[in-house]
Amino acid sequence: MTASTPRRPAHVPLPASLLLGIAQILVWGASFFLLSVLAEPIHRDTGWPLPWIYGALTVSILVSALLSPRANVYIARRRGRRLLIVSGWIIAGGLAIVGAAPNFPVFFAGWCLIGVGMAGALYDPLFTTLGLLYGQAARPAINAVTLVAGFTTTLVWPIQAWMEASMGWRTTCLVYAGVTALVLLPIYLKALPPDGAARTDAPPPSGERSGAALPGTAPAAPLPRADYLLLSLVFSIAAIIMTAVVVQMIVMLQGVGHSATAAIALAALIGPSMVAMRVLTLFLKRLHPTLMALVSAAFVAVGLLLLSASPQAAALGIVCYGIGNGLRALVRGTLPLALLPPAALAPVMGRLSRSSLFCQALTPLACGFVIAHAGAAATLWLLTALAALNLGLTFWLRLRVMRARGVG
Template sequence: MAVLAAPISRETGWSQQWIYGALSLAILVSGMLAPLSGRIIARTGGRAMLAASGGILALGLTLVGLSHTLWLFLLAWTIIGVGMAMGLYDALFATLGTLYGGTARRAITSITLISGFCTTLVWPFCALLIAWLGWRHACFAYAALLLISVFPAYLYSLPAGGGQTSGAARHKMSGKQAAIPRDLFWLLCAIFTLASVVMTAVSVQLITLLQSQGYTLAAALAISTVLGPCQVASRVVDMAFRRGHPVWTTLFSVGLVALGLVMLALFPQLALIGMLLYGAGNGLRAIVRGTLPLALVKPEEYAIIAGRMARPALIGQALTPLIGGWIFQHFGAQATLLLLCVLALLNVLLTLVLKSRMSPARAS
């Protein structure tokens, strides 16, 4: 959407608020469906659903390319939201955890390492397609790529079956006896949601926040480019220390994010260093989403728990651009940045509370 929004707005006359609102709608739909995806993965192993996600996303993108009215455009992104619930990080990590248990951590880390190059590769490729074919045919091209790549890739790489959660186990997790203590579950939800909110707000407003600190547009763009390499570098480091408990990775993640944002707010002349730290912490965030719950629950319970945890984080991610934009408009850049610092520091506190409440066996 970062590349598509401008050409869509120029041709259709729709405001970018509506265009980006369609993306928020997709994320919201994805969050509402995340628990259902978790239950399906627990029953079936997830292979078929992940493979089918390519077709659903392709259908949504095809409708985006055919959209000449706003209502069809919003419907298309609703369908894309369904595909996101079926095939993005949360569903993939839940499938790997269900199939491979504790040994899935290496695969999860490797996948996040590869996906760290996503914007570096996909944004220029998308811009090239738009310049060559126009934005509508670029959507059709992406849809075709999804159909010919995602479906066969999942069928080839993942084993059939694998669902391990019985009806009795699902009933147990839906009742009073949860797979993990209720306080740990809600602490994890809060930590993941705050991390998603901060990440989304920074992604949307970083350039403006840097400009408010006295940087030119060119300088702000240059500083923002360090985030991708830092995210990848932090994931490489995590691979070297993967034997440690994920709660330590979580603490490093939220701590680096908070330190980077505080440095940007209090010492704007050190913004580059602040963004290096923030980028490293945010890079670990994607790993933590998959590995921390996996260390706390049994593999057959993981998909259901991961699906439930994904819902508040995705809803928060969907609402952040709207709420963050309102705060920025009414209170200014500095107040927005200070609020992000408070949220990031709160996440450090919650992570410390989580570690203190975990049993020694769980935290080692």
């Protein structure tokens, strides 16, 4: 290492973590969550069928899934900050095309471009970048990012709805795209060290020097194939459940007897529950990610069971689900850090992202099909069964990790 080699700090400063959370609010609002507010206005204005409009998002997620391993190649080469900036600009550019689209093919092309940006701009690329830069010291930053970004729908949906009512969906897309493009650059330049920044000279813990695995630290050996498959299944099933809830929860609640107003009010409990749980985890720093994953899966399963079994328990079920889902994003960032050696983090995260994104892309179509042919109640029970399966798989993964590495 030469005297001119830039150094990174030993940990992520809290202001930087909060800035990264704001960046995630912007990119999620410009991509995954956008059509929750704008799909209906787009349909009314253009006459394009709603399935086509939502189908554009599905294809966008598929594009992201195909490209996510390639994005992680750049992260592995220590180009994470550059990737996050450029990917955010690509999302903004795609959103501008969507807003200006004179016909559906151009609208569709804009969403394909957004998918290209999603591959390198959302949680997984950011968490992988932080993991490579800071190792286990990235965990508090990941927690802070998910805490701030937990307010995405709480902030973005009302703002976008107000903008759409005031200036129309096209101007809303163009203005949001411009704000995103302008704000992301200074955030990432301020919050992340330059690409290629060297590690600090602080000595590692003795367990790291000897290659031994410590509780909560990355092991020296590659992840066994069985553990990788379990991890992939756990992440993919959690992504399916999350996507189904985001897209169809209000419809499902109405289908089991709640009014539209009550369904919206119940669904609104998810955000505060997620954020409250993420705040609590700030005081549970020694909780191992495998145990956190188990708690997350358990709360999701209990929440969906309550929703399925009794309409009267819907509020409690929503709160339990929100708690579990609030932990999900944090688990996705911290669990690979505890199971993977640094050299394997980027490529493995790329493959994990691809499988999860494929599942997310197909979930709205599959969930809509089940609701149309079997009803909302059957769909809730199906999601409950998936959540129970995920709980069992997570428990199995934790047992394997404990037996292999002595992690508590």
